[in-house]
Amino acid sequence: MDHAGMDHGGMDHGGGHGGMDMGKGHKCNMNMLFTWDTTDLCIVFRGWHITGTLSLLLSLVAVALLCAGYEGVRELSRRYEASVAARQKVKDDGPGLPDPTYRDDDGAAPPPPQQQHESSSPLWWTTDRRARGGPWTARDEKRATIVKGVLYAVQVFYSFFIMLLFMTYNGWIMLAVAVGAFIGYVVFGNATSATKSVACH
Numbered sequence: 001m002d003h004a005g006m007d008h009g010g011m012d013h014g015g016g017h018g019g020m021d022m023g024k025g026h027k028c029n030m031n032m033l034f035t036w037d038t039t040d041l042c043i044v045f046r047g048w049h050i051t052g053t054l055s056l057l058l059s060l061v062a063v064a065l066l067c068a069g070y071e072g073v074r075e076l077s078r079r080y081e082a083s084v085a086a087r088q089k090v091k092d093d094g095p096g097l098p099d100p101t102y103r104d105d106d107g108a109a110p111p112p113p114q115q116q117h118e119s120s121s122p123l124w125w126t127t128d129r130r131a132r133g134g135p136w137t138a139r140d141e142k143r144a145t146i147v148k149g150v151l152y153a154v155q156v157f158y159s160f161f162i163m164l165l166f167m168t169y170n171g172w173i174m175l176a177v178a179v180g181a182f183i184g185y186v187v188f189g190n191a192t193s194a195t196k197s198v199a200c201h
Helices: 053-093 122-128 138-166 171-187
Strands: 019-021 027-029
Touching (some): 053 138, 053 171
Antiparallel strands (some): 019 027
């Protein structure tokens, strides 16, 4: 095959950096080895393109906040699962007495057990019945399973997105991921073992 007639001018070989021409606007420099170079760095998306110092700093802050948010989602999931477990325990052990420290939005304490079903506001009982040891139904179980499934899916998506951030192989982005994990742990996950990892899920 004769290649002499082929126009190679449009092919960017990236000078050994793995640069790829991503269109008319700019090119994304895709590295497969660790580097500190941010020239033409694209983070996950073509539009997330580092063009200078300011865009790099803003991107590092965004990456750190994203990773901190992951810890927030994990903490939300832990709290929801704990609340579900507590409600199921009420079902197994019986409703018992209402929590004396519980207050509704108006600051009112729950009525005594014998008055809960006789309250003049049945909606008030229905809305907060679980907080006062209300019945745990099969419908509640199904709803809890769906919510936990959604939270789990969000965590999986989130964790793989963080993995993609790390796989830019750029040292600055890697540091931002670590800083975000630190911030997230301090803010949201201080009750979690420090041996946990955000890798994958």
